[in-house]
Amino acid sequence: MARGKPWTKKQEDLLRSLVNDKKSIDEISEKLEKTPEAIRVKTKRLGLEVVVDRESTNYCTTTSNEILPEELISMEESLKMLVGALKLACTPGLSKVEVQRLQVVANLTKNYTKELPMFLHLRDVEKRLFEIEEKIVEYTKKTKSNSSSN
The missing domain is CATH 1.20.58 (Methane Monooxygenase Hydroxylase; Chain G, domain 1)
Incomplete structure (x- = not known):
């Protein structure tokens, strides 16, 4: 698997700061000049949780807190x-x-x-x-x- 440039300590610190400021993955990737996938991988490795703006995404997630229906579909x-x-x-x-x-x-x-x-x-x-x-x-x-x- 191809690997990109290694992250510097300064980039990791900036990443932590941006995640704490509740910035989106797109904003973070733009700021750090890294791909959104690189941001996802690095945040996962660092144990950080990025807030995902559901309005800007066109996909569903299985981790949503949706309430199950009381009645089954017939x-x-x-x-x-x-x-x-x-x-x-x-x-x-x-x-x-x-x-x-x-x-x-x-x-x-x-x-x-x-x-x-x-x-x-x-x-x-x-x-x-x-x-x-x-x-x-x-x-x-x-x-x-x-x-x-x-």
Whole structure:
């Protein structure tokens, strides 16, 4: 792998200062005259955390603090999404990014529809298990009260 120029102590100190000032990777790379990837690698090695401006990025991250939905998407809604992605994929002139996004939607939808029945089954089993547990507790209480009254 090709390596660039080594970082000087002065550059590392400036990097730390810019990261502490909450500067973006683009601003830091411009200031230090290094590529954004070099900045990412160096900050990672130094254990620094760069604030990413979500407005300026055109990608998703898995580390976001999004809240999971309370309700699951129904099988029908999921299949509608898959059909929608399929129809959109047939549109001529789509950009590479649009095609990739549709592929992701299609793959996620297929996985979701495959896993949903198992999840629903496990949820039902868990519910029944809790009901049985409650009945056991009630039965135990009854038998203890009956044996203590004898």
